[in-house]
Amino acid sequence: MIQKRQIGLLVLAAVAVLLFAALPWAVGPYPLGVWLSLLMWIALAESWAMFSGLSGYVSLGHAVFYGVGAYVTVLLWQVVPLWLAIPLGGAVAGLLALVLGWPCLRVRGPYFVILTLGVSEFVKYLVISSEAALGRNGRLLIGTPSLTVLFEAMLALAVVSAVMLQLVRSSRLGTGLLAIRADEVAAEAVGVNAAALKLVSFTLSAFIPGMVGGLMILRSTYFEPLQAFSPTTSFTIVTIAILGGSDEVPGPIAGALFLVLLSELLWARAPEIYMIILGVLLILFVLFVPEGLLGRARRLFGSARP
Amino acid sequence: MSVILSGQLLSAVLVLAALYSLVAIGLNLVYGTMRLLNVAHGDLLMLGGYVAYWGFAKWGISPLLSAVVAMALGAALGTLVFATLIRRMFASPRLLARVESNSLLVFFGISTVVQNVTALAFSANNRGYSYLDDVVAIGDTRIAANRLVALVIATAACAACVVFFRYARSGMAMRAIIQQRDAAALVGINVERINRQVFAIGFALAALAGALISMTQEISPFMGFPFTISAFVIIILGGLGNITGSIIGALILATVEVYGVAILSPSFRSILVYGVFIAVLLLRPQGLFGRPIAAR
């Protein structure tokens, strides 16, 4: 049932998307790159929230899907057309999630968190080894698509990921995941097949990051496993979600905006200070503002949760 | 066969195991008493290493002396973290409900801050120094003096820990809390005070290990994480909350690492450690000696 308020929001969102789509013709390459980053973080965080935000199983290893998508794209470079390579990257990431999720999701709580971290690092070192075995020391891509093309593709991914989160959240799957987050044992006692729901949402949450990884490797034109599988990516995703709010669509958008703003101010001059601030913010928000900026704003302005 | 039993590899195992034990005991204490997974533990080791490095590079102070300073600073930092962040977490019912996951995120934040503050202060490049570099021969085995000293001190520290937990009042109180937190409170143990000491001791042990390690290898702001992972593997292998189990776990991991690298190649070291980490978490989260825990 769609209410007036929701129609208003949808119209607003549609207008925003159209405005974004027009950006490449309105701004120069540097600002466009910044907006691209914003869309990237939105896409990553919305996908992450689809699984971790809803189920409460914090994945600190989502960079692995980003990295796998990037690697697949690089391996298929000029072997397969890009419009196929990128989705394949996403598909392989999804497959990885399926294969990894089956054993890993049976581990609960904080053990799952450090396990995801360990898995991400493990895959990173596997790729490093395999690249070394292939005699490759980083890979350079020449003739990648223009920034405009990449930008529009990323916009599409950001929109899709937001839509996916919304659909999942309002579906029976979402209700089950929220129940799992609240109390997994109690949820199972009322018929929720926790293992299946977690696996499904975990797999779903991997596709977009895989494709994002592929797009970003085209942007940077250089593949290097330490960068592609960097834990900083995972850390940033989690921080965005916690800053902005981790289980509703606007949350990660707010968090990503904040983060990109901060990074624009600090990254070039003092990347360490930027990271320090992120770390401090993460601590402060976990302790004092767990509902994120969005949740806090809601409380202050008194709107009811749908 | 002679290669396998070579003094060279054995001494490497012992040194690594002794250092790993120090790190693991600290992590295990914090986990055993409060169920907190400190993913910043390796970064404390890194800090200890930098204290030793700075003492030597700037003032020529022996790292062995700096180790004491590092321990003191570690203890102070541990007390600070406990008093500000951890207590807050235990005091709020909302945070307490998911204290394990929340604390993990907080520690992750601390890790990021610590790493980047260090990188800011010292730059991200590797740092190293020479101290007690000369090679000592024990029988057929050649070992650098600094590694030998590290081994001796680390072993002594571990022994001191074992004695502490057996005979000291605080140590026994810690064991009581590890076994049965609520019962410990009921018999009059001031759980909060002991927990604070746990943090102080845990951080101090990591800092000590760091100072010792800085003698034997180069340090960098981001060197801590692999040690954290190794420490996790060890405490899971040895049983969460089981202090002597940590020492055995350290021996096992050190053996796997040293021999694995010797047989395969150094570039496989990370794959090996993380592989063991994943396997252990998936197969036996309660470790080889520990009580079954609700990881599933």
Place this chain on the structure above:
Amino acid sequence: MTALLRLENVGKSYGGVHALRGLSFEVGEGEIVGLMGANGAGKTTAFSLIAGTQRLSDGEIWFDGRRVDGRPAYAIARAGIARTFQIVRPLSGLRVIDNLVVAALYGHARERSRSDAEDRARTILDEVGLSRESNRLAETLTLAGRKRLEVARAVATGPKLLLLDEVLAGLTASEVAAALEMIRELHTRRKLTIVVIEHVMRALTQLSHRIVVLHHGEKIAEGSPTEILTDQRVIEAYLGTKKR
């Protein structure tokens, strides 16, 4: 009449300790059967085994003509067995009504649409007297409220069999009376079969058609409340023998 629930020689041991041994009893459709016994007698273990949160060491459990032991907890819930927990487990962070909506969407008689699930939730909240709390967060309820929620959520799955684990513990006398009334209403209106664990003896005897008595993991008696209260073995188990 074939029994709805049948336990055959059910046993559960941890290492060398037998929490339950050789337990057999049946529950017919529409019955309210009480499970009685001192702490540690094995009552909650029996519930855990029936509900699937723990595995049997021995024996079989049959429900509605099918064998259910060994199946995961969620599957047993979907088969038609709903349970409450001795220490209540509200779905915190969710509203009271949403607690029931989850059950209605995933339980035995699951609704296809969310609005149907919400309708069912509202009806049940009405029956248990929690209508006014339906938009509150589950964890903000009083203990009595949370106990009601626990029962309501179990009922919201549309079960055939309801396992109530000490739902009266911690309630005042008037709250107990109200809860008993609520249980009886649910039993009649929704044609539920119920197995109850209770320590409050009077409540148990008032509520149950039949009582099964456990002692040290074994069944020592079974019968109507009057029979049980006058059974020699039961009296000995609770009060000890005359001569020492």
